[in-house]
Amino acid sequence: MIPAAFEYYRPKDMAGVLSILEEQGDDARVMAGGHSLIPMMKLRMADVPHLIDLQDVEGMSGIDLGAETIRIGAMVTQHDIIEHEPLASVAPILREAALQIADPQVRYMGTVGGNVANGDPGNDMPGLMQCLDAAFTVVGPDGQRDIPARNFYEAAYMTAREDEEVLTTVTIPMPIGGYAYEKQKRKIGDYATAAAAVQIVNDGGTCASASIAMTNLSDTPIYSEAAGAALVGTSVDDAAMSAAVAAMLGDIDPTEDNRGPIAFKKHVAGVILRRAIERAWSRA
Amino acid sequence: MSKKQHYKITVNGKEEEFLAEPRELLIYTLRERLNITGPHIGCETSHCGACTVTIDGKSVKACTMFVAQADGKDITTIEGIGGPDDLHPLQKAFKEHHGLQCGYCTPGMITRATKLLEENPKPTEEEIRFGMAGNLCRCTGYQNIVKSIMAAAAEMNAAKEATE
Ligand SMILES: Cc1cc2nc3c(=O)[nH]c(=O)nc-3n(C[C@H](O)[C@H](O)[C@H](O)COP(=O)(O)OP(=O)(O)OC[C@H]3O[C@@H](n4cnc5c(N)ncnc54)[C@H](O)[C@@H]3O)c2cc1C
Ligand code: FES
Ligand code: FES
Numbered sequence: 001m002i003p004a005a006f007e008y009y010r011p012k013d014m015a016g017v018l019s020i021l022e023e024q025g026d027d028a029r030v031m032a033g034g035h036s037l038i039p040m041m042k043l044r045m046a047d048v049p050h051l052i053d054l055q056d057v058e059g060m061s062g063i064d065l066g067a068e069t070i071r072i073g074a075m076v077t078q079h080d081i082i083e084h085e086p087l088a089s090v091a092p093i094l095r096e097a098a099l100q101i102a103d104p105q106v107r108y109m110g111t112v113g114g115n116v117a118n119g120d121p122g123n124d125m126p127g128l129m130q131c132l133d134a135a136f137t138v139v140g141p142d143g144q145r146d147i148p149a150r151n152f153y154e155a156a157y158m159t160a161r162e163d164e165e166v167l168t169t170v171t172i173p174m175p176i177g178g179y180a181y182e183k184q185k186r187k188i189g190d191y192a193t194a195a196a197a198v199q200i201v202n203d204g205g206t207c208a209s210a211s212i213a214m215t216n217l218s219d220t221p222i223y224s225e226a227a228g229a230a231l232v233g234t235s236v237d238d239a240a241m242s243a244a245v246a247a248m249l250g251d252i253d254p255t256e257d258n259r260g261p262i263a264f265k266k267h268v269a270g271v272i273l274r275r276a277i278e279r280a281w282s283r284a
Numbered sequence: 285m286s287k288k289q290h291y292k293i294t295v296n297g298k299e300e301e302f303l304a305e306p307r308e309l310l311i312y313t314l315r316e317r318l319n320i321t322g323p324h325i326g327c328e329t330s331h332c333g334a335c336t337v338t339i340d341g342k343s344v345k346a347c348t349m350f351v352a353q354a355d356g357k358d359i360t361t362i363e364g365i366g367g368p369d370d371l372h373p374l375q376k377a378f379k380e381h382h383g384l385q386c387g388y389c390t391p392g393m394i395t396r397a398t399k400l401l402e403e404n405p406k407p408t409e410e411e412i413r414f415g416m417a418g419n420l421c422r423c424t425g426y427q428n429i430v431k432s433i434m435a436a437a438a439e440m441n442a443a444k445e446a447t448e
Contacts, residue, residue, distance in 0.1 A: 001309075001328050008289070008306035008352040038348050039330055042309075051306075053353055079342070103418030104396070105333060108342035109349075188417045189331075 003041035010053045014139060014166065017052055021164045022141055024050040030166055032075060032114035035106050036123075060113070060168060063087055070172040074113025078102070081112065091172065093179035093199065097128045100181060103189040116149070117167045119157040122191035126153060127221035128181060131197035131213040134172040140165035153220035177201035177209070178284025182276035184268050186259065192216040193259045194269040196276040200231065202284035207231045212244065212277075216259075217252035217269050224251040227273070236281045244277060245270045291355045295320060296364030306352035311335045313351045314361060322362035322391040326420070333419035336392035337361050343399045343418070362391035365398055373443075374398060374436040383432030385423035393419050397433050405441060409434065 011017050021028050028050035031037050040046035054060065060075035063084055070091055072081075081087065081098040088095040101107060101115075101124050115125040116136060129136075129149035136147050138161050147160045154160065161167060176199075183195035195215035201208040210228040215221055226247035234240035254265035288303040293313075300318055311328075314320045314337070326334030328347050335346040338360040366372030374394045377383065384390045393416065400407065400415040407415065412433050413426070421429060 003307050005305060005307055008350070010352070010355075034350070034353065035330065035348060038350070041307075042329075051350075055353065103333070104400075104415055105336060105343045105345045105418040106330070109344060188414075 001042040003038075004044060004047050004049075006048050006051045008051050008053065010056050012056050013058055014168070017054065017057060017166055018139070018141060018164070020050065020052050021166070026163060028052060030054050032111040032117075033077065033109035034114075035102070035110045036114060036118045036120060054113075054166075065090060066174075068174055070174060072112050072170045072172070074111060074117075074167045074169060076112050078107035078110050078112070078115070079104075082107065091132075091175050093128065093132070093175065093181055093197065096179070097124055097181035097183075097197065100124065100183045100185075100195075106189075112170055113167045116152075116170060117159065117161060119153065119159045121156055121219050121221065122216050124181075124183065124192065124195060124215055127195065127213040127215035127223075128197045129170060129172070130221050130223040131199055131211045132172045132175055133211065134170050136161075136167050137169040137171065138162075138165040138167050144168075146171070150223045156219040175199050178280040178282065180276040180279035180283070182272050182279065183215070184272050194265060194272045196269075196273040198273075198276040198280040200236070200277070200280045200284050202236075202281065205235055207234055207236050207240075207281075210244075210277075212248065212273065214248060214252055214269060214273070217254045217265060219253075219255075222248075222251050224248045226251060231277065236277065241274050241277050245273050248273055289352065291351055293351075293354050293356070294358045296360060304351050306350055308351040309347055310337075310349040310351050310354050310359075311346040313354070314346060314359075320361050320363055323395075324388055324391060326388065326392075331420065332389070332392075333396060334389050334392040336395045336419065338395060338399055341399075343396045345418070360395070362395050365394060372398070372436075373439045374401075374433065377432040377436035377439065378429075381432040381435055382428045383424065384429075389419060389421040389423075393421065393429060397436070401433070401437055401440065405444075406437060407433070 029048045030052045060073040062073045064071040078098040115123050134149045152160050178200050180198045184193045192215045197213045200210045210231040212227040213223045227244045230243040230247045292301045324334040326332035330348040337346045339357050366375050412430050
């Protein structure tokens with residue numbers, strides 16, 4: 001498998017990245033860990049005449065825990081997330097989800113920025129970030145802007161990021177309450193047949209807030225506001241969970257593929273969401 | 285369009301300098317350019333782990349990295365872990381516990397396992413299975429691979445305690 005030829009760049013700072021992007025336009029693309037992009041280039045489904053490797057760009061690999069927010073640099077890897085104890089203690093859902101992505105080798109290379117910027121509906125972090133109401137900071141020729149994860153995904157591989165913009169940071173409001181990332185896959189290392197991210201707050205036995213997002217059940221991740229709302233004010237009993245599942249099923253739009261027919265995917269989505277809610281509630 | 289570039293990588297402690305196109309996959313650089321044929325090509329699609337090498341302390345599938353990305357890096361392959369006259373405890377354990385049949389997956393398995401034991405010197409069976417999930421074997425059914433890694437860990441820990 002030999003990809004098409006390309007010019008390779010390894011700039012040391014963001015100014016260097018942006019100037020190549022500006023000069024080469026559509027022919028240029030950034031690469032983080034390469035574990036989504038390189039397979040596509042090998043299959044010649046992606047042709048990147050000018051490849052900009054971000055590995056040496058300064059200041060993109062930090063994890064900063066503030067009082068109210070968590071800031072994760074785009075080049076932080078899934079392995080870094082798993083290994084970072086302070087992060088796992090304030091936002092355990094990040095580690096729980098990262099451990100369910102791919103396999104150890106892929107997790108050493110695959111980055112948070114690449115996972116959320118890629119736009120593949122199979123990626124796990126976009127739904128996770130929607131659940132957590134994260135914002136993505138992008139920089140481009142016209143400066144910097146923040147895009148909420150919940151408004152970022154337009155269609156498969158289509159996002160609100162412009163081609164000449166680079167994602168630098170993911171900012172997450174400090175999560176509160178119980179959590180769960182539940183994923184059904186055909187085998188270890190596989191993309192989700194269905195996955196659910198849940199954060200839920202228990203106020204004396206009553207659900208005070210709930211955030212729910214689903215992965216690989218539409219051409220984008222699905223933040224289901226209605227599913228969360230179905231739990232608020234309840235004791236998260238069986239009826240409330242059924243209502244949440246029904247609301248979620250109204251928001252997703254799976255297609256048939258090698259992971260199964262539509263009816264099966266909807267069934268699995270319901271099972272997975274129910275499990276995720278139960279586990280998150282038990283931890284809330 | 286893409287011209288050959290000058291690259292310098294360190295493989296098993298030896299500095300290697302050569303000209304290559306940036307798109308060359310590291311597995312081909314190792315196997316065909318440098319004649320380091322321990323890392324194998326199983327799937328070439330990032331799934332099987334037969335091509336696993338260690339790069340700057342990470343287990344990496346060498347079929348999923350361009351040589352240009354590896355420029356300046358320090359790489360260890362199975363050849364750098366131990367040879368016929370000085371087998372690594374993992375190599376010995378794989379031999380003793382039948383951790384291989386055809387042997388095709390073995391260089392990747394052992395290279396990955398060195399890193400796993402470095403990060404977690406006393407893994408449980410479950411932790412081994414999880415930590416080895418990026419390496420596929422079509423022969424053994426994994427049981428003896430897990431046994432071999434358990435045995436190597438025990439031997440390495442005993443040797444370490446003896447020197448302390
Ligand atoms: C065998 C295998 C199994 C996998 N299983 C899973 C799985 O179960 N779940 C999952 O979520 N993922 C899975 N992945 C994908 C893996 O997590 C990728 O590493 C991840 O999707 C992309 O991260 P990356 O750093 O490798 O990005 P790259 O491959 O480098 O980039 C991906 C895309 O994002 C763009 N990009 C990267 N960084 C930036 C940035 N900072 N700003 C703007 N654009 C950027 C690139 O231009 C490219 O288009 C799997 C991959 C493999 C090979
Ligand atoms: S040959 Fe690299 S993962 Fe199979
Ligand atoms: S021993 Fe044959 S593939 Fe593992």
